[in-house]
Amino acid sequence: DDLEKGTYPYYMLKEIDEQPAVLRKLLLKYQNEANQLTIDQKIVDSILESDRVYIVAAGTSYHAGLVGKELIEKMTHIPTEVHVSSEFGYNTPILSEKPFFIFLSQSGETADSRQVLVKTNALGYPSLTITNVPGSTLSRESTFTLLLHAGPEIAVASTKAYTAQIAVLAIFSEVVGIQKGLIKHGVMLRDIGIAANAIQSIVDDKESIEELASEYLSTSRNAFYIGRGMDYHVALEAALKLKEVSYIQTEGFAAGELKHGTIALIEEQTPVIALITEKSVAGHTRGNLQETKARGAHTLAISMEGLNRPEDQIVIPHVNPLLSSLAIVIPTQLLAYYCSLHRGNDVDKPRNLAKSVTVE
Ligand code: G6P
Numbered sequence: 001d002d003l004e005k006g007t008y009p010y011y012m013l014k015e016i017d018e019q020p021a022v023l024r025k026l027l028l029k030y031q032n033e034a035n036q037l038t039i040d041q042k043i044v045d046s047i048l049e050s051d052r053v054y055i056v057a058a059g060t061s062y063h064a065g066l067v068g069k070e071l072i073e074k075m076t077h078i079p080t081e082v083h084v085s086s087e088f089g090y091n092t093p094i095l096s097e098k099p100f101f102i103f104l105s106q107s108g109e110t111a112d113s114r115q116v117l118v119k120t121n122a123l124g125y126p127s128l129t130i131t132n133v134p135g136s137t138l139s140r141e142s143t144f145t146l147l148l149h150a151g152p153e154i155a156v157a158s159t160k161a162y163t164a165q166i167a168v169l170a171i172f173s174e175v176v177g178i179q180k181g182l183i184k185h186g187v188m189l190r191d192i193g194i195a196a197n198a199i200q201s202i203v204d205d206k207e208s209i210e211e212l213a214s215e216y217l218s219t220s221r222n223a224f225y226i227g228r229g230m231d232y233h234v235a236l237e238a239a240l241k242l243k244e245v246s247y248i249q250t251e252g253f254a255a256g257e258l259k260h261g262t263i264a265l266i267e268e269q270t271p272v273i274a275l276i277t278e279k280s281v282a283g284h285t286r287g288n289l290q291e292t293k294a295r296g297a298h299t300l301a302i303s304m305e306g307l308n309r310p311e312d313q314i315v316i317p318h319v320n321p322l323l324s325s326l327a328i329v330i331p332t333q334l335l336a337y338y339c340s341l342h343r344g345n346d347v348d349k350p351r352n353l354a355k356s357v358t359v360e
Contacts, residue, residue, distance in 0.1 A: 001248050004154075010347040012155035012245070012340075016333050017203050019160050022150045022325070023196040027189060029149050030171050037171050038190050043144045044179055050100035053080040056088055056116045057104035058357070060158040063237035064165035065104050067325045068173075068214045070230060071166070075173035076180060085112040089119065101127040101142075106153055106161035107356035108136020115360055117141055130168050132161050146172065155348045156355045157244045159333050162237060163199075163326050167192050171322060191320040198317040198327040202221065206334050212313055213338035216271045216300055222289070223248050224262070224292075225332070226255040227275035228285050234275055234325045238332030244350050245340035255281075255288040268296040273332075276303040276312075277324035302331050 032038040047053070053064040053072055065082040072080045081093065085103075089112075101120050103113050108131035117138060120127055127142040132150050139145040148164040170188050172331040177183040204210075217223060223242060225235035232254045239252035253262055255274065266272065274289040276282050286301070286309075293299045301311065304327070305318040316327045340347045 010155065010337070010341070011322050012157055012159065012337050012347050015153055015155055016330070016337060018151065019163050019330070020200040020203070021197040022148075022164050023132050023192055023199070025149050026164060026167050026171070027192055029147070030168075031189065035189070036187060037175055039146060039172055039175050040144065043128060043146070043172075044176055046144070047076075047078070047100050047128075047176055048179065049098060050078070050126070051098045053078055053100050053102060054093075054095070055082045055102045055104060056085045056113055057082075058085045058110050059111050060149070060162050060237060060240060061104040061106060061110075061165060062149050063233060063240065064162050064169070065102075066236065067166050067230065068102070068104070068169035070174045070233070071169050071322060073185060075177035077182060078176075085110065085116050088116045092119075099125050101125055103127060103129045103131075103138050103142060105129065105136070105167055106136050106137065106148070106158055106165075108133040108138040109356045109358055110138075111358045111360045114138060114141070119308075125287040130165055132164070154355075156350055156353045157241055157336070159241075162329065165354065166323075166325055177202040187320065191323055192326075194325045195319045195326040198319050199330050200329040201317055202327065205271045209314065209331055209334040212300065212337045213335050214342060216273075216298060217246065217248060217335065217339040218342055220248060220269070222265070223250045223273065224258070225250065225252045225273050225275065226258060226285065226288060227252075228246050228255045228281040229278045230321070230324055231255075231275035231277055231281075231285070231328065234332070237329060238273070238275070238285035238336075241333055241336040245336050245345060245347055246343060246351060247345065247350075248339065251304060255285040258288055263292065266292050266295045266297050269295070269298045271300065272297040273300045273302065273335075275328050275332075276301060276307055277316075278321060279297060279307060282307045282356045302328060304328065
């Protein structure tokens with residue numbers, strides 16, 4: 001056990017650090033001899049025959065699915081819905097004529113997701129499981145599988161599986177987009193590589209994030225993450241990560257929605273963390289952050305190079321905006337890790353949580 005951890009105090013930190021290597025490995029695994037990204041043609045054919053994608057997942061994988069929807073819709077123009085697996089079974093949405101199901105699951109064993117797969121199989125619909133575990137239940141029972149190649153994820157709080165899921169969805173979307181004639185020249189091979197470099201530079205500078213964790217989160221009982229568009233999806237994941245390991249009650253909010261109710265919770269020194277990677281909405285998100293500051297919030301801005309302002313506490317390197325989630329999530333993982341560490345929690349095994357939940 002300890003041997004695998006090497007010099008790391010916890011698996012969570014090791015797995016955060018592994019993310020650049022995981023992305024680079026994925027790029028090798030999904031590349032053909034002509035150095036182009038590729039996936040099994042049967043999967044592409046099946047999705048090209050479908051009229052709508054349904055992503056079904058739980059927890060962190062659900063949050064990766066929210067990002068995946070944007071990637072699939074932008075690159076393939078196939079309408080995509082994302083569903084929490086535990087809700088899908090009894091709150092089944094109206095299905096299109098030719099649905100294609102994508103199950104996102106690090107473990108491939110989540111019972112809530114499996115019960116949906118049992119139903120879609122009974123209805124004869126094609127499905128793709130994107131998982132880290134070859135031979136897992138979801139992988140065996142679905143039509144197709146794409147692997148995350150992230151290596152075992154031991155910490156209960158998922159980090160590298162989230163970024164690997166998004167990268168696989170980006171590769172998948174670009175390959176389908178090219179075959180649909182929507183994309184002339186693929187950029188994901190280059191741009192996921194650039195994202196891997198960006199992640200490397202963020203993890204290399206983790207001490208500065210440790211200091212911010214002490215400054216912002218050491219005594220707080222609650223916290224907020226805000227963002228718009230893609231940053232909103234990451235805000236949900238960032239909030240879940242902080243909750244899971246630090247036990248701080250944290251909410252992720254669409255930045256524009258805060259003023260419609262939740263801003264009532266802002267008190268003197270409440271931490272509010274804004275994620276800013278989207279040019280078209282950056283100004284609005286900054287405005288929302290300012291609104292909380294005016295009410296006493298202890299505000300922290302994490303922005304992407306090119307959109308940064310001098311007052312921003314964390315600035316991540318510029319990446320393709322479609323892949324901004326890969327980079328902007330890293331400081332939030334590190335904030336969660338250090339906050340948990342400083343509070344003396346068992347970082348890898350937070351109370352009440354299991355790595356894989358095999359009951360509904
Ligand atoms: C559990 C874990 C979460 C994980 C979720 C879904 O609740 O604690 O970290 O995101 O299951 O797991 P999966 O293996 O399906 O991605």
